[in-house]
Amino acid sequence: MAEEPRGAWFGFGFCGFGQAPGSGRGRQVRSPEPLHVGVDIRRVSASWSYTAFVTRGGRLELSGSASGAAGSCRDAWASEGLLVVLRAGPGSGALLQAWAPGSALRGEPLWAQDVVPEAEGEGDPGGEAQAGRLPLLPSTRAYVSPRPPFYRPLAPELRVRQLELGAEHALLLDAVGQVFSWGGGRHGQLGHGTLEAELEPRPLEALQGLAMAEVAAGGWHSVCVSETGDIYIWGWNESGQLALPTRSLAEDGETVAREATGLNADGSQVKRMAGAEDGAPAPFIAVQPFPALLDLPLGSDAIKASCGSRHTAVVTRTGDLYTWGWGKYGQLGHEDTSSWDRPRRVEYFVDKQLQVKAITCGPWNTYVYAVEKGKS
Incomplete structure (x- = not known):
């Protein structure tokens, strides 16, 4: 059997406490750096x-x-x-x-x-x-929470493949690709079309009949990737992390004053701000409580996703990495601290002839595993 190709891990973003080995302390790491x-x-x-x-x-x-x-x-x-x-x-x-x-x-x-x-194969038609x-x-019958009770059981009928926790909500992917969510919903992060909380796992009706392969929970937004490579995204769009229109890519998370809030016909929350360039109120999507289909540039198919507090990262089938949302600490990997409300490819890995294989986001930083092209 051929040996598994080995690559390297890279880190970028907030490093004020020396989180990434070899990257120093008190720095913004704006471009991917190999970990020590x-x-x-x-x-x-x-x-x-x-x-x-x-x-x-x-x-x-x-x-x-x-x-x-x-x-x-x-x-x-x-x-x-x-x-x-x-x-x-x-x-x-x-x-x-x-x-x-x-x-x-x-x-x-x-x-x-x-x-x-x-036991191996218990209740699993695939035999695994x-x-x-x-x-x-x-055991797939429980998960860990950072708040008491720390050990939380799941309903026995749920055959869980993946579970992710946001700041106030949880996403669950079951064995057949159905997505469930529960917890706080005030930013639309549950995807049920309301801003209400859910005490127990509830399936996302908007995704019924679509088999998902990955879920990712940000601070207050959510992403899932279908088995065919489509991306669905919902929740809070304060920094453009949903890749939806936003007037202000805020860097400090403060609410902009003088706003009026309403709901679109599809349930998305629209804030009309004073002071648009043409003198008219400028609409933008602040909260998207239903899953919205997101297209990557060049029609790329996604295979993996991860979310930070207010940024999003997606890996494509060809090993490209796209990031968007809040970028104040360089967590988007674009060699600057700009924020983006649309997917932007991280050119570092393209220039180095590397394919991204794994991605995991911290609240304000990003870690990537990549291998040389042709080695996978």
């Missing part, structure tokens, strides 16, 4: 002030405001209030641990729980056990 630990990284999970790296050898290393290391790790999930680590247990089992990020992984965890994976990444647990 390079090809050994297998998984990355980024919070606002620190990043967790899991190596191919099972070692966990923290970089940024939190530091520390541990061995025998399968996965890690970083949030500002909680660091969750999945460690190898006896046999095929695993041990779930939750740590305070500032603990340096020393002493006793805040809590720990044994995790027993489901369902297994996901944190915050979804290997």
Whole structure:
């Protein structure tokens, strides 16, 4: 069997706490830079002030405001209030641990729980056990939340493939490609056409009959990628993260004064602002509570997506990376700090003849795994 092609991880965006190894402290990294630990990284999970790296050898290393290391790790999930680590247990089992990020992984965890994976093929017509990444647990019957209760069970009828958490909401992708959402909905991030919260997972009616392959949760917006490569996006558009018209690509998140709010016929929230260039009110979409189809330039098909607090990143079948939304700290990778309300290709990887294979966004930064073209 041919050896899996090895590439390298790159980071860009906010690095005020030294989150990206080798990138320094107190810097905006405006263009992709290779990470110091390079090809050994297998998984990355980024919070606002620190990043967790899991190596191919099972070692966990923290970089940024939190530091520390541990061995025998399968996965890690970083949030500002909680660091969750999945460690190898006896046999095929695993041990779930939750740590305070500032603990340096020393002493006793805040809590720990044994995790027993489901029997292989149980309830799965494909004959394969369902297994996901944190915050979804290997059993697929529960997930981890940064707020109590930390361990949250899922309904037994849900066969979960992927689960992603935003600042106030959750997205779930089931085994047949159906998308569910729940949690806070005040920014339209649930995709049900309202700004109401949902206490339990609710399927997105607007996507019924469309099989999805990926979901991604931003701070207050959501993205999913269909099995045919289409992108659907909804939620808050304050910084253009939905690639929909926005008057102001705000850098500080403050609400612009003198606005009047209404709803379009499709449910999207429109704010008409004073002071447009032609003297007339300028409409723009602030909230899109229904999934909207988004076309990438050149008709490219998407395969992966990830979201930061207010920016979005998508990888195409050809290995190109497109980013848009808030770019104040260089998290879009375009060698500047501009924000964009439309998809823009990151030319760094094109110039270096690299194909992007994996993408994960922190709130204000972005991490990318890429290999040389022709090596995949």
